[in-house]
Amino acid sequence: MTTETRHNPQAWLDHHGDVLFRFALARVGNSTAAEDLVQDTLLAALRNRASFAERSAERTWLVGILKHRIADHYRELARQLVVAENAADEASGGFSRGGKWLRPPRAWQAPDSALASVEFAAILRDCLAGLPERSAAALTLRESAGMSGEEICKELQVTPTHLWTLLHRARMRLRECLEVRWFCGDARGSDKRKGN
């Protein structure tokens, strides 16, 4: 690769855009945020191209920048914490005062075929995007990036107790969303499944 292509941001986008996008998506679970991170990364690369070490591969260099951007993204989420989660507290009930289910889980139809379905994946992403961002980040790091609780606590700067709460809330809300929008949807939902 010539020096010219290496310093050409359009070429970075062409050659590495999808890889950077996938890397970000697996860690933030939200395509809009992932797109923004790719853009920020390439802009930062453009500003700092003079510092690009000749010996390191271009993609490694870009992924390194992206990792820093993702860490910044989590820190930003940490700042947004308080407001979003007080609101979530009220909504996270779902149980009576005595601790009984108010809307008990319903039977999910054909979970195996859901896992293989592209439409289901789209709804899953949509439901994730509807969660408070920090809950979604915690759940994505845990389940999609496969990080341990300890690692996530460091990444999101939370205590273990707080992390359980974030994960539990995320799971409760995601469960309800999937149940309503896919597994036990209204007539429209069952028509869609028949059509598959």
Place this chain on the structure above:
Amino acid sequence: MAKLRDILRILATPCREATQLISRAQDETLDWPLRAAIRVHTAYCSKCRRFRHQLQVMRDALGGLADEGHDGGTAELSREARERIGKTLHSAGETGQ
């Protein structure tokens, strides 16, 4: 010997606490009284049994998103996003020179 308090707690766990424990059990190995509480509760509570099963389905589904995300995955930048980023880079490149 288990304390009486532990035993009572295990027998009387309401669904709200049981779901919290079931969720936590996905992330760490719980102490035995908590594991026992889950086991006893789900033995008689079909709702929380169903909940536990659904968490597993969600775990598989979210794991599938990661496969899409890694190298060799299928997720791609949309054409709109690609164009938008391209334009931004272009103008930043011009003004940055």
